[in-house]
């Protein structure tokens with residue numbers, strides 16, 4: 471593409487001079503990579519100690535998938551792009567509203583701006599829920615592994631994906647769904663030579679396996695092979711994550727759950743408090759819709775300060791903040807957040823009512839995310855960086871800034 475710059479959400483990016491691949495590894499706690507390196511399963515990443523860049527970055531809280539993927543591709547926090555979870559409560563409509571429709575997106579993406587400037591852009595996401603958001607107003611290739619078999623030129627800018635990748639379309643609950651994303655990325659780089667590619671995996675493995683455990687090391691060994699292939703094709707590769715991942719259990723492996731709606735329903739009249747868990751989505755089997763972040767909507771006669779004090783006194787609760795303070799601290803859109811924001815501690819998740827969570831699908835001790843305890847993620851590149859600003863707090867949504875403005 472032509473040399474120059476694009477400005478998106480008040481940040482300026484240089485046009486890519488060589489192919490760029492930004493990878494969002496879903497649920498990639500830094501320790502996963504450490505352990506894979508220590509086990510000798512990630513030799514390509516290990517070698518980046520000498521030839522690459524490794525930073526630790528903070529993701530957006532709530533440390534959930536959609537807010538962070540949208541932050542990475544817009545270079546901005548949810549206060550700017552509007553996507554602060556999978557759900558919010560629409561007070562006017564009196565309904566829980568899913569936020570995965572692009573109409574809720576309030577900012578343009580770096581991907582779309584680069585495409586408009588003449589770059590060839592490709593996006594591959596594991597689950598289809600993110601595809602429309604990531605590809606919003608973007609000219610180029612954009613498809614999900616989940617619906618790869620249904621990709622068409624008209625909608626996705628590509629067809630015949632499974633044949634190109636050489637893999638059958640995997641189950642949405644599988645490690646192979648992420649492998650399909652990486653394999654598609656390598657094939658696209660070989661055949662289409664995109665200027666910019668964004669790959670986003672799923673955290674199916676990370677929800678089940680702790681860092682260093684067999685299935686986790688297998689996943690990172692797989693990723694390492696594909697990153698090496700992308701590197702060999704001449705791509706600049708930047709790897710970050712949407713959020714970390716932690717065990718949310720006691721020492722016996724039993725989940726630590728605060729069923730917040732049940733607690734509030736004992737303290738206040740039914741219907742005056744409404745707990746919203748923004749992690750809730752159509753794919754809940756591996757985490758039972760349990761994460762470490764909740765927002766609560768209150769109505770008369772419940773006083774926010776009284777409810778906040780009661781919730782803050784519960785075991786396992788990290789912080790309770792009124793809306794304005796939470797939105798200032800976590801850079802969230804005020805109109806899509808409840809009266810209180812509650813974040814639980816590292817070992818604890820927040821539920822609504824006991825009866826609303828189906829935990830029968832959990833075949834391993836609960837691991838999840840959403841809190842401040844899952845905020846630190848890797849920000850790794852296969853190139854060295856120029857002089858980086860000292861003392862800068864890196865965010866995962868600085869991935870394109872690092873890639874396009876700082877790497878040599």
Ligand SMILES: [Zn+2]
Nearest residue numbers: 496497535712
């Ligand atoms: Zn995620």
